[in-house]
Amino acid sequence: MAARIQNFVCQSCGAAYVRWSGRCDACGEWNTLVAEGAAVPRRATKGRLFVIEPLKGEAHEAPRAASGIAEFDRVTGGGLVRGSALLLGGDPGIGKSTLLLEVAAAFAGARHRAVYISGEEAIAQVRLRADRLGLTDAAVEIAAETGVEDIIATLSQGSTPRLLVIDSIQTMWTQSVDAAPGTVTQVRGSAAELIRFAKRTGAAAILVGHVTKDGQIAGPRVVEHMVDAVLSFEGDGSHQFRILRAIKNRFGPTDEIGVFEMTGAGLRQVANPSELFLSERELGSPGTAVFAGIEGTRPLLVEIQALVAPTTLGTPRRAVVGWDQNRLAMVLAVLEAHCGVRLSGHDVYLNVAGGLRIQEPAADVAAAAALVSSLAHAPLPSDAVYFGEVSLSGAVRPVAQTAIRLKEAQKLGFTRAIVPDAARAEAPDGVALSTLGTLANLVADIARDGTPALRRVGGQDRILG
Helix, strand or coil: CEEEEEEEEECCCCCEECCCCCECCCCCCECCEEEEEEEEECCCCCCCCCCCCCCCCCCCCCCEECCCCHHHHHHHCCCEECCCEEEEEECCCCCHHHHHHHHHHHHHHCCCCEEEEECCCCHHHHHHHHHHHCCCCCCEEEEECCEHHHHHHHHCCCCCCCEEEEECHHHCECCCCCCCCCCHHHHHHHHHHHHHHHHHHCCEEEEEECECCCCCECCCCHHHHHCCEEEEEEECCCCCEEEEEEEEECCCCCCCEEEEEEECCEEEECCCHHHHHCCCCCCCCCCEEEEEEEECCEEEEEEEEEEEEECCCCCCCEEEECCCHHHHHHHHHHHHHHCCECCCCEEEEEEEHHHCCCCCHHHHHHHHHHHHHHHHCCCCCCCEEECCEECCCCEEECCCCHHHHHHHHHHCCCCEEEEECCCCCCCCCCCEEEEECEHHHHHHHHHHCCCCCEEEECCEEEECC
8 A cells, every 4th residue: 555645736837735725836937736636655665686888899780760741750850769759849839739630741741650649639620720731641640538547558459659749749638647637737747657568668748748838848857868869849829930949859859940831731841941041131221131940950041120219218128029138138238238238228129020939049149230220320231141149348359150051042143151250161152251349449430330329438439329
């Protein structure tokens, strides 16, 4: 027998407490502690012996099965590994079920057994989506079930599925856990049973996870440590682009992205995302700069838009979409302290066009160029790209993979590149390099063509808004 004790578990972060309180000390959320039972064994059991092997030995590449969807296979590292478990998160309505139904159909088309278990929708709803996507002829097996033991018992009959999709893990429940469905303990227990089934049979399991208002996958963070890969499906509902990003991957890279376009017939792969992200660019408009970035092994050119406007508020607004808020604050401080750009009396808005989220610091120079261009009302050259990292001293530092960035810019018709002074790369034919040692040099070049008054103060040009 096992003694039963009662714990209070936070439904946001999974922290456990012996008594209830209104606020979770771990994550700071209010009214998230729920009473759940836990079994504690009274006797310690004797462990079994296992073999300890030396580090040196023959290593084998993990067996994979490619889905045939190039963007999905790029993010997963070339396909799904047998016995692996993936957690896919994304905002409601972003297209997670659509993506996984297309992946299941691709596996079925390659003569693999693919099973799609829906805990949120009825079979008729799944069939309606398949009909809209034109996948009704795909040999995908579907079911509407939430009992983990029933799912495992059913899948154990016959051939082992090559792909198992669980949509979603928050709706699953297992009899081995004494807790209500959807609670942290139930989600953790259900995920453990399904992952154990995948490891034992060699099936690749994809678990769908809901996302909170903060963009984090709901439920205990321990689920992310239990799975082999965590994928995030990102995008803005007002844009047609969707980004599949790997946050964790034990069998592949974690910096790759897959780009999709949401259409009436489902998700369409985007082979050249740079061309699409720049297709609606307004030439000759102040406050826009083209950033030559890198996502994994893929070069990506996106437009960074900035708006600097005088404010009537005591504290100016700082709003950013698609970039790190703290990174913007640092660039603004460097412009103010080392470049003489007075932004303390202006509202600042920064946006990455197309709904893409940029994470690398190489976008510092492009963001600074867009900000100064907006303030000075000076359009930037339409045939130029910008990249480089800005240090707190105002120096522009080199970034990795300069040659790949320049090659992508040349392929899309750009003839100029503003790069760090220490960049070590040969420019492709038709691309002229303009090097920067400090951010002040960039500010001076943009202000030379701008309209605001310039005043010489202490031997340095200072822009007055």
